[in-house]
Amino acid sequence: MSPRTRAWLVAVGGSGLAALLVAACFGLPEFGGDSHPYGDRAVEASLAHRTANTIASVNFDQRAFDTLGELTILFAAVLGCVVLLRQTRDEHRARPRPAEVDPPVRRYALLVLPVALLTGLYVVAHGQLSPGGGFQGGVVAATALHLLYLGADYRALERVRPVGLYEVGDAVAVSAYLVTGVAALLGGAAFLANTLLPHGTFNTLSSGGTVPLLNAAVGMEVACAVVVLLARFLDQAVEIEEESGT
Amino acid sequence: MDHILIAVALVLVAAGATVAVATRDPARQSLVLAVLGVLLAVLFTVLQAPDVALSQLAVGSALTPLLLLLTVRKVRRRGQREGDDE
Numbered sequence: 001m002s003p004r005t006r007a008w009l010v011a012v013g014g015s016g017l018a019a020l021l022v023a024a025c026f027g028l029p030e031f032g033g034d035s036h037p038y039g040d041r042a043v044e045a046s047l048a049h050r051t052a053n054t055i056a057s058v059n060f061d062q063r064a065f066d067t068l069g070e071l072t073i074l075f076a077a078v079l080g081c082v083v084l085l086r087q088t089r090d091e092h093r094a095r096p097r098p099a100e101v102d103p104p105v106r107r108y109a110l111l112v113l114p115v116a117l118l119t120g121l122y123v124v125a126h127g128q129l130s131p132g133g134g135f136q137g138g139v140v141a142a143t144a145l146h147l148l149y150l151g152a153d154y155r156a157l158e159r160v161r162p163v164g165l166y167e168v169g170d171a172v173a174v175s176a177y178l179v180t181g182v183a184a185l186l187g188g189a190a191f192l193a194n195t196l197l198p199h200g201t202f203n204t205l206s207s208g209g210t211v212p213l214l215n216a217a218v219g220m221e222v223a224c225a226v227v228v229l230l231a232r233f234l235d236q237a238v239e240i241e242e243e244s245g246t
Numbered sequence: 247m248d249h250i251l252i253a254v255a256l257v258l259v260a261a262g263a264t265v266a267v268a269t270r271d272p273a274r275q276s277l278v279l280a281v282l283g284v285l286l287a288v289l290f291t292v293l294q295a296p297d298v299a300l301s302q303l304a305v306g307s308a309l310t311p312l313l314l315l316l317t318v319r320k321v322r323r324r325g326q327r328e329g330d331d332e
Contacts, residue, residue: 032248032249053297055297123300131296131297131299131300132296132297132300133297135301136297136300136301136303136304139301139304139305139308139309140304143304143308143309143312146312226309229313230309230312230313230316233313233316233317233320234316236316236320237316237317237319237320237323238319241323241327242324242327
């Protein structure tokens with residue numbers, strides 16, 4: 001195919017797609033309208049299980065199986081990164097030198113670290129009540145740990161972060177999600193159905209049945225996954241060097 | 247009032263995204279990306295999607311730029327070493 005024909009083909013296909021998209025946009029409900037058929041049903045189902053945050057109810061109750069898929073994607077992606085970024089035979093580790101940190105940076109990082117960590121855990125624990133949940137809180141908590149790299153140095157971070165433990169934690173959290181699903185199955189309901197625990201009192205920490213449990217599992221999985229991922233990237237960026245003269 | 251807020255947020259996101267595409271240096275680009283992450287979080291909040299805004303804030307403006315910066319550092323170090331060998 002000559003470049004000219006190819007350009008024509010792209011132009012025809014592109015304009016066709018654009019025309020279809022514009023036509024579809026005219027068929028959409030009006031922006032900011034009052035009619036939300038899916039939203040109304042989701043809110044109703046969420047209130048029936050006494051979950052205050054409908055998004056959490058959609059993620060961990062009504063569509064908990066979807067979330068299992070997302071969890072597996074993250075797990076597989078981190079596994080792939082760990083395999084790709086491992087230390088190969090022609091590389092060696094160079095211990096990074098202790099770094100000097102400006103006092104204001106150190107003070108700020110060490111002050112913000114506990115606050116950020118607590119915020120992350122709070123967001124995980126209150127996923128069923130307020131915006132947020134396992135995914136958001138997990139990322140916040142995991143990145144908060146890395147303020148230690150800014151405030152002190154790489155060796156201080158390595159001391160509080162045994163990567164092996166976090167790898168185990170990642171796998172345990174995914175298993176916990178699966179086990180909660182299977183437990184519902186054993187209890188005589190569908191896989192991951194929210195029938196295992198009492199639904200509790202609306203708008204309290206223990207409401208929502210299995211939603212807080214699944215939320216915690218996802219929080220642990222995401223936090224461990226992010227720590228492991230960043231550890232591999234940091235290893236490559238700071239420690240691992242290629243052998244010279246090969 | 248709502249519409250004005252949404253329009254302002256949309257324009258800011260479009261401007262941020264354009265700057266991110268136009269920046270050529272990867273290290274600077276990751277910083278622009280972090281700012282774009284915050285702008286997107288504002289847009290999602292204005293559109294009443296605080297859950298997505300939180301994800302965006304954590305991943306888009308902290309994690310992704312950090313991973314990009316670490317990758318840039320690794321690539322630069324390799325370049326320096328090759329420069330030393332010659």
